[in-house]
Amino acid sequence: MKNPSDEKKIGTENPVPITAKEEGLSVQEKFEPDISGGLNELFEDQLKQIYWAENELTKTLQQMISKATSLELHSALSEHLEITRQQIIRLDELFSKLKMKAEGEKCEALAGLILEREKTINRIEEGDLCDAGIIAAARKLEHYEMASYSILISFAKALKLKDSLRLLNKSLQEEKECDEELSNLSLEINIEATSSS
Ligand SMILES: [Fe+2]
Incomplete structure (x- = not known):
């Protein structure tokens, strides 16, 4: 008599894993974006949020540039606008390497910082005080980005995404x-702003 326990249980076997080598990928860049849950999903969420952030920041930086009076501040923000555009291209490359569609996901925290910047700067006339406000707002935005990239780097290290690490x-x-x-610019501009208040 056939023992029921001898029957093959359909769907209980682990699927044969597809190795990175078989897919022609380096081991370091093996990434499975479709897996829900786990660090992969967290990495993907953070990536989409920084992509959204960088795209929003190109608009925000242009607004700040148009209100900046200090030539040094104007130049620093303009340079960072160019860098931001390059960073978006770099993120496009990263999405492509991971075989993911490049798309953004709105980050409410950054949207709040952008709104705060508008409220602060729009009520001040252009000049030293406004420049000090622009630097304060820009530095908060920078720290959001620095935190985001640091988080992505720590996830990429754990996931062994070598090329992504380099780009991030x-x-x-x-x-x-x-x-x-x-920060260096603010040392001078903040002092000049004291005579504007
Ligand atoms: Fe950036």
Whole structure:
């Protein structure tokens, strides 16, 4: 008599894993975006949010540039606008490497920072005080980006996404340099702003 326990149980076997080598990918860039839950999903969410953020920031930076009076601030923001456009291209590349569709996901935290910037800067006349407000707002936005890239880097390390790490590290370094430049600029502009108030 056939023992029921000898029968093959359909659907209980683990599927044969497809190795990264078979797919022609480097082991480091093996990523499965369709898997829900786990670190993959968190990484994907963060990636979409920074993509949305960088795209929004191109508009925000243009508005800040149009209100900046200091030539140094105007130049620093214009340079960062160009860098931001490059960072978007870099994220496009990253999505492509991971075989994911490049799409953004609105981040309410960043939307709040952008709204706060508008409220602060729009009520101040252009000049030293407004420039000080622009730097304050821009640095908050920079720190959001720095935190986002740092988080993505820690996830990419855990997921062994070597190429992604390289791209993310480059963007993080640029954000840090921009924040440092704005911080240095604020030393002079904040003092000038004291005579505007
Ligand atoms: Fe950026």
